[in-house]
Amino acid sequence: MNLEGQLPQTRSIEELQKLIATIPYARFLGFSMIRDGINVIGRMDFSPGRLGNVRIQALHGGTLGALMELTAMCQLLTLSEIVRVPKTVNITVEYLRSAQAVDTFARATVTRHGRRVANVQVVAYQDDVAKPVAAANAHFLLAV
Secondary structure (H helix, E strand, O other): OOOHHHOOOOOOHHHHHHHHOOOHHHHHHOEEEEEEOOEEEEEEOOOHHHEEEOOOOEEOHHHHHHHHHHHHHHHHHHHOOOOOOOEEEEEEEEEOOOOEOOOEEEEEEEEEEOOOEEEEEEEEEOOOOOOEEEEEEEEEEOOO
8 A cells, every 4th residue: 555645735634534544454443533732632432452461451562563653653743744654663661551442542742753763652542631541752753
């Protein structure tokens, strides 16, 4: 799938949401976005298929990581004039507490944005933003 040609006109949340909807894994996650000032908040709808431990009704850690990575990429796309999809260099995820069987949100903050590389910190939470379930630090390649 080539999303490169669609990026220059994709700066609003609505347009970016349409673009993200073409990505099968984002659809599987039930991923959507809302704007909070200059920040993007990613949302992953709960679905039983996203459970990692059915016995305790805890979400799979991979879905949390994917939510945070997608949110970080969307934050970069809305804040910058890049014309290519950022490539993940690395992402480090810290799982802080069990994520329960409810909708999950992620807020991304760009901590460094250079010409070629960007660093983004992401916090995932559920009912209470003061009680994060996971945190991530990601580096993205912006240009080659």
